[in-house]
Amino acid sequence: MLKEKLLELRQQALSNIDSADELKALQEAHVRFLGKKGPITEILKGMGKLSKEERPDVGKLANEVRQLIAARIEEKKTDLEARLLDLKLESEKLDVTLPGRKTVPGSHHLLASIIREVEDLFIGLGFSIEEGPEVEQDYYNFEALNLPKDHPARDMQDSFYITDDILMRTHTSPVQARTLEKHKGVGPVKIICPGKVYRRDNDDATHSHQFMQIEGLYVDHKVRLSDLKGILTVFAKHMFGADREIRLRPSFFPFTEPSVEMDISCFRCGGHGCNVCKGTGWIEILGAGMVHPNVLRMSGFDPSEYTGFAFGMGPERIAMLKYGIEDIRHFYTDDIRFLKQFYRA
Numbered sequence: 001m002l003k004e005k006l007l008e009l010r011q012q013a014l015s016n017i018d019s020a021d022e023l024k025a026l027q028e029a030h031v032r033f034l035g036k037k038g039p040i041t042e043i044l045k046g047m048g049k050l051s052k053e054e055r056p057d058v059g060k061l062a063n064e065v066r067q068l069i070a071a072r073i074e075e076k077k078t079d080l081e082a083r084l085l086d087l088k089l090e091s092e093k094l095d096v097t098l099p100g101r102k103t104v105p106g107s108h109h110l111l112a113s114i115i116r117e118v119e120d121l122f123i124g125l126g127f128s129i130e131e132g133p134e135v136e137q138d139y140y141n142f143e144a145l146n147l148p149k150d151h152p153a154r155d156m157q158d159s160f161y162i163t164d165d166i167l168m169r170t171h172t173s174p175v176q177a178r179t180l181e182k183h184k185g186v187g188p189v190k191i192i193c194p195g196k197v198y199r200r201d202n203d204d205a206t207h208s209h210q211f212m213q214i215e216g217l218y219v220d221h222k223v224r225l226s227d228l229k230g231i232l233t234v235f236a237k238h239m240f241g242a243d244r245e246i247r248l249r250p251s252f253f254p255f256t257e258p259s260v261e262m263d264i265s266c267f268r269c270g271g272h273g274c275n276v277c278k279g280t281g282w283i284e285i286l287g288a289g290m291v292h293p294n295v296l297r298m299s300g301f302d303p304s305e306y307t308g309f310a311f312g313m314g315p316e317r318i319a320m321l322k323y324g325i326e327d328i329r330h331f332y333t334d335d336i337r338f339l340k341q342f343y344r345a
């Protein structure tokens with residue numbers, strides 16, 4: 001009786017498996033025939049009730065049937081999976097003729113590009129790059145630069161004070177003082193210092209409470225004003241065109257003596273006069289001068305042995321002149337329509 005039942009179950013199971021056309025049907029067949037409550041398990045559980053003669057035959061057959069069904073389910077499963085994969089591949093064919101999606105490449109901010117351009121030039125001239133803290137001590141920001149407390153020139157650089165002695169630096173010059181100090185009176189010192197600076201100013205088209213500066217410093221034996229003029233000429237030609245000329249006008253800075261303003265011949269009109277140069281043929285670019293002996297002395301250099309020059313410029317001003325930008329606030333508001341115009345700048 002049990003043998004016949006087993007053979008019948010085998011028949012049923014195999015035909016069930018053969019006709020299954022999805023994985024779910026196979027799973028159901030597995031539960032139905034081989035599950036813990038399935039007929040074959042029941043038969044195997046009830047073996048104890050059989051006579052000794054019957055037991056081996058029925059047991060053997062039950063195991064055979066179970067293994068056969070399990071093997072057939074596995075076989076069919078592999079089959080079905082392969083077929084489903086084929087179907088999926090067929091329906092999800094890749095159309096390589098479709099146009100690709102463009103990724104927008106990022107680029108440097110215009111100010112970063114200008115700074116890099118200046119850095120590249122000066123590195124080529126043997127300068128190295130120095131950086132310093134934006135939160136600075138009064139000593140390095142003013143006193144070490146020949147701007148003692150109550151010096152009237154401090155008024156032009158009103159800052160954000162954190163304490164009486166700590167402030168947001170108003171220029172990158174403290175990096176010069178710090179670097180000179182590190183050299184302990186032994187030259188040469190040949191650096192440029194780019195970075196952010198802060199002044200208490202009302203923001204408008206040409207003023208910002210935060211802006212960038214790049215300063216340069218060259219201290220060595222026998223550095224002369226003519227060396228400064230040479231370097232600035234190279235700079236002007238590099239940034240604004242090979243036929244630029246420069247002129248130096250006397251000026252005043254507490255940390256240099258003599259001090260000069262550097263103008264370049266107008267790159268728009270070539271010097272004839274236009275609205276960029278306000279009809280003068282010259283455009284003011286930067287301030288410079290020979291390092292004041294007091295500054296050298298305060299930072300540990302002997303002014304009878306060493307001389308040097310320093311200059312400072314605003315990357316914003318250079319970018320505004322070079323690209324005809326009318327409002328300094330464009331640099332900081334990060335309007336993508338503005339930034340996009342300088343992808344290759």
Ligand SMILES: [Zn+2]
Nearest residue numbers: 266269274277
């Ligand atoms: Zn002009």
